[in-house]
Amino acid sequence: MVTSIATVSLSGGLTEKLQACAKAGFDGVEVMDADLTVAYESPEEIRALCHRLGLKIDMLQPLRDAEGVDEATFADNLRRAREKFRTMNRLGTDLLLVCSNAGTATVDDDAVVTSQLGQLADAAAEFGVRIAYEALAWGRFVNDYRHAWRLVEAADRPNLGTCLDSFHILSRGHDPAGIEEIDGEKIFFLQLADAPQLEMDLLSWSRHHRLFPGEGAFDLTGFLKHVLRAGYRGPLSLEVFNDTFRQTDVYRTAAHAQRALIWLADQAGAEEHSRHGKLPAGQPPQGFDFVEIAGADLSEVDQLMNQLGFTFRGRHRRKPVRLWSLGEARIILNEQRKRETPQLAALGLEVAHSGRAADRAQSLGAAPVFRNTSTGEFDLRGVAAPDGTEIFWNGHGEPIRWIGEFEGGMEPGEQHGGIDHVNLSYPWQHFDEAVLFATSALGLEPAASAEVPGPLGLVRSQVMHTADRKVRVPLNLAPPTAPVPPRHVALQCADIITTAARARSRGLRFLPVPDNYYDDLTARLPLDPDFVSTLKELDLLYDRDGAGDFIHFYTPTIGEFFFEIVERRGDYAGYGAPNAPVRLAAQRALTATQSR
Ligand SMILES: O=C(O)c1ccc(O)c(O)c1
Numbered sequence: 061m062v063t064s065i066a067t068v069s070l071s072g073g074l075t076e077k078l079q080a081c082a083k084a085g086f087d088g089v090e091v092m093d094a095d096l097t098v099a100y101e102s103p104e105e106i107r108a109l110c111h112r113l114g115l116k117i118d119m120l121q122p123l124r125d126a127e128g129v130d131e132a133t134f135a136d137n138l139r140r141a142r143e144k145f146r147t148m149n150r151l152g153t154d155l156l157l158v159c160s161n162a163g164t165a166t167v168d169d170d171a172v173v174t175s176q177l178g179q180l181a182d183a184a185a186e187f188g189v190r191i192a193y194e195a196l197a198w199g200r201f202v203n204d205y206r207h208a209w210r211l212v213e214a215a216d217r218p219n220l221g222t223c224l225d226s227f228h229i230l231s232r233g234h235d236p237a238g239i240e241e242i243d244g245e246k247i248f249f250l251q252l253a254d255a256p257q258l259e260m261d262l263l264s265w266s267r268h269h270r271l272f273p274g275e276g277a278f279d280l281t282g283f284l285k286h287v288l289r290a291g292y293r294g295p296l297s298l299e300v301f302n303d304t305f306r307q308t309d310v311y312r313t314a315a316h317a318q319r320a321l322i323w324l325a326d327q328a329g330a331e332e333h334s335r336h337g338k339l340p341a342g343q344p345p346q347g348f349d350f351v352e353i354a355g356a357d358l359s360e361v362d363q364l365m366n367q368l369g370f371t372f373r374g375r376h377r378r379k380p381v382r383l384w385s386l387g388e389a390r391i392i393l394n395e396q397r398k399r400e401t402p403q404l405a406a407l408g409l410e411v412a413h414s415g416r417a418a419d420r421a422q423s424l425g426a427a428p429v430f431r432n433t434s435t436g437e438f439d440l441r442g443v444a445a446p447d448g449t450e451i452f453w454n455g456h457g458e459p460i461r462w463i464g465e466f467e468g469g470m471e472p473g474e475q476h477g478g479i480d481h482v483n484l485s486y487p488w489q490h491f492d493e494a495v496l497f498a499t500s501a502l503g504l505e506p507a508a509s510a511e512v513p514g515p516l517g518l519v520r521s522q523v524m525h526t527a528d529r530k531v532r533v534p535l536n537l538a539p540p541t542a543p544v545p546p547r548h549v550a551l552q553c554a555d556i557i558t559t560a561a562r563a564r565s566r567g568l569r570f571l572p573v574p575d576n577y578y579d580d581l582t583a584r585l586p587l588d589p590d591f592v593s594t595l596k597e598l599d600l601l602y603d604r605d606g607a608g609d610f611i612h613f614y615t616p617t618i619g620e621f622f623f624e625i626v627e628r629r630g631d632y633a634g635y636g637a638p639n640a641p642v643r644l645a646a647q648r649a650l651t652a653t654q655s656r
């Protein structure tokens with residue numbers, strides 16, 4: 061497998077895009093005609109740059125509105141095409157994408173279109189150029205890949221083939237199984253894009269909302285399998301029109317795009333075509349090993365954990381690092397980084413094979429990270445997620461050997477507790493990247509996404525979890541221009557009323573819940589008034605689903621994170637989503653008071 065990407069998928073000018081594609085490990089690019097037109101470099105200079113970077117220019121695209129027109133118009137279209145063939149010779153690429161006519165088509169006659177495609181191919185042949193004909197989903201008369209293939213087959217020229225684009229096929233609900241009817245040699249190019257399921261016109265959906273594979277609702281794995289079964293052996297290319305990716309750091313987006321392709325090729329069993337080979341198997345986490353909070357001064361966090369009933373387990377014998385536990389939950393406070401406000405800096409995950417998990421993440425382009433480890437200390441392997449959060453893996457079921465490096469703490473008593481979920485938040489432009497990383501490198505699956513009203517707009521929540529839901533990582537997306545909400549660690553306890561009462565007696569100020577919330581709760585659910593009074597007294601929030609109950613509260617934010625304490629009764633499966641607006645509003649109110 062060789063990988064390619066359309067320059068339209070990336071931000072910036074053409075030369076920047078090419079540099080980023082090369083750095084991310086792409087073998088080739090589809091140069092978008094418009095990117096070349098606005099560049100100051102000549103086609104020869106672009107060709108030389110690509111040569112230096114080790115990038116092949118797989119295709120120039122697109123030539124629009126070429127076929128299905130009257131004779132006079134077609135004569136001019138041939139003239140336009142010849143100018144592009146000349147440019148292609150200078151650029152050093154031999155493949156031109158011709159997309160089906162969406163603008164000027166007036167002739168809905170397959171015989172005419174076949175003849176015009178044939179003439180176009182013959183003109184191209186004089187320049188050593190091949191043509192890949194693609195059905196746009198909104199093409200005036202040709203908008204189905206099977207129709208485009210029939211026309212190509214009928215025109216019957218050696219330098220005329222088809223280009224398949226997953227968006228145009230899957231957005232219209234066309235069955236991709238028909239791809240296997242196409243001669244693989246005549247599939248001249250393959251463009252891959254995912255997309256969320258949206259109700260809107262095809263053109264807007266395609267031009268603004270395409271996503272990288274694994275980030276939307278399309279079954280791209282199944283799609284690619286059909287293409288491979290047809291015998292296609294050309295590049296796997298990404299063509300992702302998306303306003304976000306057109307605005308974000310080009311190097312980061314190119315790396316993100318490459319990760320999506322490696323993941324997809326592996327999923328579809330295309331690894332025999334891949335220089336990456338088969339990836340080590342995904343390692344769905346079986347539990348949280350630890351959560352690490354880092355910052356210059358974490359004394360406020362020590363106090364908070366004491367109030368919440370955590371047990372102090374000791375100081376690291378060599379580093380300014382402390383360990384606290386609550387039942388199975390282990391929280392590491394790391395003061396090695398001198399300048400940072402307290403933040404959730406690392407996650408430890410328990411997996412079957414820690415080495416394989418790390419190898420897989422590195423094959424997917426994640427950079428390895430190293431703990432400050434000295435002789436005799438346990439060395440955890442880990443990588444940096446795209447947002448910088450460090451992920452470490454430890455063997456599940458093995459003794460947690462790093463614990464022995466902490467001294468001077470207390471023995472934990474019999475205590476029920478554990479990490480319920482870890483909530484990570486992202487600015488709007490990094491959300492899809494975070495979802496893809498969680499699926500491809502962390503072995504998590506997406507649940508249905510939801511939107512929660514916050515004071516500054518809707519906050520999108522995408523829960524990522526393991527099939528058994530033992531590991532749950534909700535991802536939150538801040539609305540554009542709104543500050544990124546703090547991240548949080550949610551801890552399970554056996555008896556939240558006792559935990560909350562004790563925390564209060566030890567001086568903890570909870571995130572205050574407005575009285576109106578309890579009026580609304582009483583209206584929504586037929587609850588015992590005494591129970592509601594207890595909730596109100598302790599600033600506790602409540603939710604239920606068909607399977608059980610959920611009671612929870614939030615601590616104030618320290619730096620960029622806070623804790624949530626939860627008690628799940630029965631098999632309640634959610635996260636208290638109806639209460640999230642209360643939290644978002646209360647946190648904002650508190651920040652506003654503090655900064656006044
Ligand atoms: O939106 C477009 O115009 C457009 C152009 C070229 C393509 O390959 C495509 O899939 C869409």
Ligand SMILES: [Mg+2]
Nearest residue numbers: 194225251299
């Ligand atoms: Mg396309």
